[in-house]
Amino acid sequence: MxxxxxxxxxxxxxxxxxxxxxxxxxxxxxxxxxxxxxxxSPKAMEVLRTLDSEWLRRYPNPYADDFRHSVSQVFDIPHDWIIVGNGSDEILNVVIRACTEEKNKIVYPTPTYVLYRTLAEIQPTQVLEVPYNDDFSLPIAALVKAQGAVTFIASPNSPSGHVVPIHDLRQLATQLSGVLLIDEAYVDFAADSALQLVREFPNVMVLRTLSKGYSLAGLRLGFGIANPQLLSGLFKVKDSYNIDAIACAVGTVAMLDQxxxxxxxxxxxxxxxxxxxxxxxxxxxxxxxxxxxxxxxxxxxxxxxxxxxxxxxxxxxxxxxxxxxxxxxxxxxxxxxxxxxxxxxxxxxxxx
CATH class of the missing domain: 3.90.1150.10 (Aspartate Aminotransferase, domain 1)
Structure with missing residues (x-):
């Protein structure tokens, strides 16, 4: 064998x-x-047509600062409240690596994005899946009782497409001791966002991607917004140069072309x-x-x-x-x- x-x-x-x-x-x-x-965006495509080879010869900015500043401008959030990832999936992985260990757990309602389980299984941590109610209302009491080191909520959720009301997310954030990560990958097609909660709660992160609304799934670029105190630990465990120069340049222009x-x-x-x-x-x-x-x-x-x-x-x-x-x-x-x-x-x- x-x-x-x-x-x-x-x-x-x-x-x-x-x-x-x-x-x-x-x-x-x-x-x-x-x-x-x-x-x-045609403006983003023009960046590729005018690509400077010097961008490829040198290492990229380790924090993708040009892109962070574009996000800051669009969402009126200080740039040091932003972490950039090689797709939002990388940030999910970074959060799990930074915040979990064998004695605690990752919690999320199901059905939802199946990668949450996969990423959790890679790490030495426990997973607790809490079924959504039949009407896809959030099972707040069960999620609070679990007290996960990280609680994932996708809103809009996949595969259901429903949005979790912000008052439910606020109630959850108030009662959780760990990180509440609100995954808003599909928010560009929704009527509302939970972004305001990152200013209210130091344990809340809102996650976004350029894969869906910006038509850049092949670029692999996402970002998280949270209090700098929460981001400080995430920066310690992210890869040193995780965002390539081309993705940063194209993403910066795409972000500004709202x-x-x-x-x-x-x-x-x-x-x-x-x-x-x-x-x-x-x-x-x-x-x-x-x-x-x-x-x-x-x-x-x-x-x-x-x-x-x-x-x-x-x-x-x-x-x-x-x-x-x-x-x-x-x-x-x-x-x-x-x-x-x-x-x-x-x-x-x-x-x-």
Missing amino acids: TPSYFRPSVDAMTGYTPGEQPKPGTKIIKLNTNENPYPP EYKNECAQKVKNSRVKLTKSLAELGFQVWDSQANFVLVKPQPTNAETLYLGLKEKGILVRYFKQPGLADKLRITVGTDEQNQLLLMTLASLMQG
Whole structure:
């Protein structure tokens, strides 16, 4: 028997399974990983066309200061309240490394972003998953009772698309002794944000990404906003030069082009309304969403059968074969043209 080279916790974990990523140029309608269907800011693309080779020869700024200052300008937050990551996933990992150990735990309501569990399993810490209530209201009492070293709340949540009311988050922050990390990856498609809570509570961090609203999933750039006292420990454990110079330069310009980002986000929101109505007319149960996707339950057709049928027709959606989700699909909002092809194909498959 070949010996293992890994820690027992690594041997035991299954690892994160990303959504399927076909090769660029593949003729497929990709509605499975919540990318923005519109291109990035033209101003950001111009940065790539005028790239100075000196940016590549030298190490980048270790704190991505140009990008931090752009975030500071847009959100009226001091730049030293901002930490930048190689995607928001890196910041999740940094928080877990800095704040947890074997004797404490990471807590979050489920169903939610499955990477939380994967990142927690890498570290020597415990995980407590608290089921959402049937109406996706936040189980505040159970989360408070758990008193996690870190409590993750995704809002808007994936895969449900619901937003946690700010008064619930405020109540939770008031009663938690550990870090409350509010993951707002999809906030650009929502009506509200919890950003104000970072000024009220020293244990609250709000996490953002450029992957969704800014159409820069391939760039891998995210940021967290929190009191500098909380960030001080995170800076100790982040990689020394974690943000490359190109990502910093492109992200800085994209962040400042709020007008373009907001225009694209509004188009997605308009399409979401139409898609939700059309799916309901096809007989799907559709949950209200404030993200760039919708969670649906086909009735009476089997969800996995529809997922496989769509894939065979060149349309990818997300299917989670796990308790509570095995009868549902998560569908990214595409362009109106993509959504129409999706609806036509769904109607055909259900009739067949």
